[in-house]
Amino acid sequence: xxxxxxxxxxxxxxxxxxxxxxxxxxxxxxxxxxxxxxxxxxxxxxxxxxxxxxxxxxxxxxxxxxxxxxxxxxxxxxxxxxxxxxxxxxxxxxxxxxxxxxxxxxxxxxxxxxxxxxxxxxxxxxxxxxxxxxxxxxxxxxxxxxxxxxxxxxxxxxxxxxxxxxxxxxxxxxxxxxxxxxxxxxxxxxxxxxxxxxxxxxxxxxxxxxxxxxxxxxxxxxxxxxxxxxxxxxxxxxxxxxxxxxxxxxxxxxxxxxxxxxxxxxxxxxxxxxxxxxxxxxxxxxxxxxxxxxxxxxxxxxxxxxxxxxxxxxxxxxxxxxxxxxxxxxxxxxxxxxxxxxxx
Numbered sequence: 001x002x003x004x005x006x007x008x009x010x011x012x013x014x015x016x017x018x019x020x021x022x023x024x025x026x027x028x029x030x031x032x033x034x035x036x037x038x039x040x041x042x043x044x045x046x047x048x049x050x051x052x053x054x055x056x057x058x059x060x061x062x063x064x065x066x067x068x069x070x071x072x073x074x075x076x077x078x079x080x081x082x083x084x085x086x087x088x089x090x091x092x093x094x095x096x097x098x099x100x101x102x103x104x105x106x107x108x109x110x111x112x113x114x115x116x117x118x119x120x121x122x123x124x125x126x127x128x129x130x131x132x133x134x135x136x137x138x139x140x141x142x143x144x145x146x147x148x149x150x151x152x153x154x155x156x157x158x159x160x161x162x163x164x165x166x167x168x169x170x171x172x173x174x175x176x177x178x179x180x181x182x183x184x185x186x187x188x189x190x191x192x193x194x195x196x197x198x199x200x201x202x203x204x205x206x207x208x209x210x211x212x213x214x215x216x217x218x219x220x221x222x223x224x225x226x227x228x229x230x231x232x233x234x235x236x237x238x239x240x241x242x243x244x245x246x247x248x249x250x251x252x253x254x255x256x257x258x259x260x261x262x263x264x265x266x267x268x269x270x271x272x273x274x275x276x277x278x279x280x281x282x283x284x285x286x287x288x289x290x291x292x293x294x295x296x297x298x299x300x301x302x303x304x305x306x307x308x309x310x311x312x313x314x315x316x317x318x319x320x321x322x323x324x325x326x327x328x329x330x331x332x333x334x335x336x337x338x339x340x341x342x343x344x
Contacts, residue, residue, distance in 0.1 A: 035062030270316035
């Protein structure tokens with residue numbers, strides 16, 4: 001392209017000098033100078049906006065003339081030069097010289113256009129300058145919307161393309177996680193049911209034997225000597241309530257002291273144990289819940305009272321059983337104490 005620019009500048013300078021010569025340089029047809037032929041051609045007569053068209057200028061002249069190249073870049077009308085192939089000179093068999101230049105032209109406006117005549121300057125042997133004009137070339141430039149009919153509005157945007165994600169890995173790992181969680185839940189449920197199904201070993205000993213054993217274990221813990229009265233009364237009242245529960249078939253372990261007072265008011269405890277038991281439980285509540293610190297002697301007396309309570313209820317139970325056998329003819333195994341303190 002740099003060569004093309006230099007070519008145009010030089011040609012423009014030549015034409016400026018020719019213009020100053022005035023009387024010697026008048027434009028004329030090709031026929032006014034013998035031995036000269038100028039032809040122009042394009043590779044298409046119709047084109048669309050933005051298309052490229054090849055424009056070719058061929059100059060054939062006698063070797064006795066000197067060709068001054070034309071300034072094509074300044075004289076192509078509405079067309080822009082997009083590419084340029086410089087002159088290619090060849091000598092014909094008849095001795096004349098042929099110069100051929102090719103340009104790639106384009107435009108972005110529509111309509112009927114003409115590539116105007118190109119002035120070509122020659123200098124004869126007597127230094128006379130002669131300007132000849134090539135033929136003009138008509139070209140029709142069409143719009144890309146020419147065949148679109150009435151739909152010349154801007155088309156709406158196409159929907160965005162959504163890439164499909166491969167969810168296989170997520171499905172596989174999600175399924176594995178679900179199976180593991182379900183397996184853990186089933187295992188937990190099975191182990192729980194199994195624990196619930198395990199029947200706790202039933203102690204077949206008499207209630208008083210169990211109670212006396214717990215009394216001995218409690219004494220070995222030496223809570224009284226260490227001053228841990230709260231824990232002492234918690235375990236002492238628990239074993240007393242458990243004993244009453246087994247002997248009278250009443251859920252004493254779940255009762256408050258007031259509930260015990262209300263329920264056992266209707267049960268005939270032996271030897272007026274009811275009032276003493278109520279006093280014992282109320283005092284124990286003070287130690288367990290009100291942070292009351294009893295005297296060591298009182299704690300020892302309550303231990304002895306609980307031991308006596310177990311023994312007296314046992315004696316009363318055995319006496320009632322014997323009486324039931326004599327009255328109804330039942331064996332001791334068949335007899336049982338009713339919630340009201342009587343025997344069946």
